Amino acid sequence: MSGCDTMLSRAEAYLSERRSLGFVLSTASKLTMAFARFADANGHDGALTPAIVLRWAREQALHADPFTWAGRVNVLRPFARFLAEHDPTTVFPEGNPFGRGNRRVAPHIYTPAEIEALLDAASRLGPLGGLTPATFTTLLGLLASTGLRISEALRLTCGDIDPDQTQLIVRHSKFDRSRLVPMHPTVGTALRSYLSIRAKYGAMDAAAPLFLSEYSGRALRYDTARTTFSKVTSELRIEARGGHRSIRIHDLRHTFICRRLMLWQEEGGNLGNAMMALATYVGHVNIGETYWYMQAVPELMAIAGKRFEAFGSKVGEVLHG
Numbered sequence: 105m106s107g108c109d110t111m112l113s114r115a116e117a118y119l120s121e122r123r124s125l126g127f128v129l130s131t132a133s134k135l136t137m138a139f140a141r142f143a144d145a146n147g148h149d150g151a152l153t154p155a156i157v158l159r160w161a162r163e164q165a166l167h168a169d170p171f172t173w174a175g176r177v178n179v180l181r182p183f184a185r186f187l188a189e190h191d192p193t194t195v196f197p198e199g200n201p202f203g204r205g206n207r208r209v210a211p212h213i214y215t216p217a218e219i220e221a222l223l224d225a226a227s228r229l230g231p232l233g234g235l236t237p238a239t240f241t242t243l244l245g246l247l248a249s250t251g252l253r254i255s256e257a258l259r260l261t262c263g264d265i266d267p268d269q270t271q272l273i274v275r276h277s278k279f280d281r282s283r284l285v286p287m288h289p290t291v292g293t294a295l296r297s298y299l300s301i302r303a304k305y306g307a308m309d310a311a312a313p314l315f316l317s318e319y320s321g322r323a324l325r326y327d328t329a330r331t332t333f334s335k336v337t338s339e340l341r342i343e344a345r346g347g348h349r350s351i352r353i354h355d356l357r358h359t360f361i362c363r364r365l366m367l368w369q370e371e372g373g374n375l376g377n378a379m380m381a382l383a384t385y386v387g388h389v390n391i392g393e394t395y396w397y398m399q400a401v402p403e404l405m406a407i408a409g410k411r412f413e414a415f416g417s418k419v420g421e422v423l424h425g
Contacts, residue, residue, distance in 0.1 A: 121186070247353065
């Protein structure tokens with residue numbers, strides 16, 4: 105590479121090489137390209153410097169927290185190593201200037217009353233009787249009842265739901281994995297109701313997006329879903345419990361997982377087998393991601409503590425009986 109290369113051309117060369125090696129880069133590639141465009145637009149010239157990296161991390165996520173900034177910096181580390189192979193004057197920020205970027209923050213676990221309030225508020229979106237309230241009531245209800253990721257739900261097509269509405273197919277999700285997701289009969293009933301309204305607004309063939317924007321007639325986008333979710337929650341004044349400043353759509357997935365674990369723990373069943381089933385159902389590649397909830401959510405820790413206490417008492421009886 106020469107010193108006159110733009111950061112964008114370097115990013116394109118880097119991503120091309122990564123893809124040729126078999127890497128699948130979605131979020132990472134988008135952020136790398138965003139950084140390259142930012143650097144070029146701000147007149148950055150020459151080798152990569154810590155100043156331009158840190159400036160991009162902060163300014164392009166101005167209202168985020170240091171955890172988000174740290175994550176953005178970490179995304180650029182492989183790109184920096186690639187640049188250093190071609191230009192030894194490349195310098196990347198040392199250490200973790202914003203702290204660790206791979207730590208997980210305790211989620212907000214919705215109460216049943218909060219979920220009911222969310223769905224009620226979504227049903228009152230305008231235009232009343234239109235597609236929008238039906239779409240968001242169904243979308244939020246589906247997330248709460250299946251634990252789907254929001255990205256998975258927004259990629260669903262009409263053909264991903266079986267004719268009897270008893271299960272759906274999640275295709276090419278995280279790490280390009282697909283899975284079957286059985287649904288409770290009440291979810292199937294809600295989907296049938298939604299599909300009867302959805303049919304008035306666009307094609308219903310197998311490839312047609314399940315969730316449509318009433319205004320564009322195209323697949324509902326994440327930024328639209330997030331903006332509408334903020335509108336729905338603004339009037340509810342639900343106080344965030346956990347490590348985030350406000351409640352999030354993704355917390356519906358966290359809530360599904362935690363509620364399921366709470367029920368199993370309270371029933372006293374074989375939690376090891378249940379964990380394996382749950383990890384498969386929600387699409388966790390590493391079962392450690394599922395076990396993480398046991399230490400991250402106080403309610404689960406309390407139940408686990410009671411079970412351990414009961415177990416300890418039984419062991420004590422055996423040893424001293």
